[in-house]
Amino acid sequence: MTAIIEARNLTKTFGSTTAVDSVSFTIEENRIYGLLGRNGAGKTTIMQLLTGQDFATSGDVAVYGQSPVENAHVLQNISFIKESQKYPDAFQVRHVLASAPWFFTNWDQSFADTLLGEFRVPLKRDIKKLSRGQLSALGVIVGLASRAPITFFDEPYLGLDAVSRQLFYDRLLEDFAAHPRTVILSTHLIDEVSNLLEHVIVIDEGHIIIDSSADDLRGSAVTIVGKSVDVAAFVEGREVIHRDGIGGLSTVTITGQLSAADRQAATAAGLELAPVSLQQLIVRLSVLEDAATEGVLS
């Protein structure tokens, strides 16, 4: 595997706000990454720094070993689909598609045409008159058909209906399989995309709280439900990331893999084990992070 993007101690401050706080990570070639986190976590800022659309306050970014800022060699390999892409006032959909090949050498016009039909975006409509969902669909179409070696999708589907989102996931997987490339997808619809991702980076308040393969994360936490005393005995000495309870019942989420013996012991004690989805895990860890910064937990 080849690293194509490297961020080292990347920091970005806006006045007194630190949007990105000394993060370091590596993006490897031909994988689908999820850049996940809450609103305002720093996802978009990181994408802007990686694509040379903003300057880092300190630290550095190397894409293909070079700084992306004003660097044609780097930027011609990048497609960055933003949540709210702006187009020239007089543009119609067909103008966007006509100008895309100027920027993307791998542009596939027939793929774009197919997608346009599937997403039902009218070719001769003024961009200003598109619905929010159609505007998002247009972004998705450009992102997929550009087949750029590095494609960023920043919350690409505001207003997209469930059918169109599924269509996006299906076409992304199919085209990724046929034309491998690096995809960085930022979203808060974590459950919907979790199976598509090979690697997950979770940002919270400008820090990376998870940087792990999706396979390792799956099953890295488990929720134990049962009588409070039994649950307490079982989780003794384990890392607890969430506690909840009602009456004499407890629900406790712990990290770490359970061995077959652990599972048997749990069943024997009358405890129920419930899986923790990627989304739940991220919610738990983000909340935990907040508590830690506020000094509630240590």
Next chain:
Amino acid sequence: MDESRPIFLQIAEQIENDIISGALAEETQVPSTNEFAAFYRINPATAGKGVNLLVDDGILYKKRGIGMFVAEGARTRLVAKRRDQFTEEFVRPLVAEAAKLGITTAQLAELITKEAHA
């Protein structure tokens, strides 16, 4: 897909199930990694990991330039493996649950016999 276990293990298990049930016969070609990925809506690298697990176990084998095939004797070996796991995965929880409900071993045996003949 179940959330608690790595997807590649679940893919491998699914292919094993299809071999055991006969849906994938020995010496026939199995779908490609990309076809599995599209069908289960998962990352192709994950699907590939599942398929490779079975290649390492000798359940599937590669024909260069053609694709993946089910190995000869794969079904027999999988059935033997699943039988080894049967007590742990099915009998033990069954006995535990029966004990919890106050069902005696004799009653349990009777229930199983009745179910098998139903």
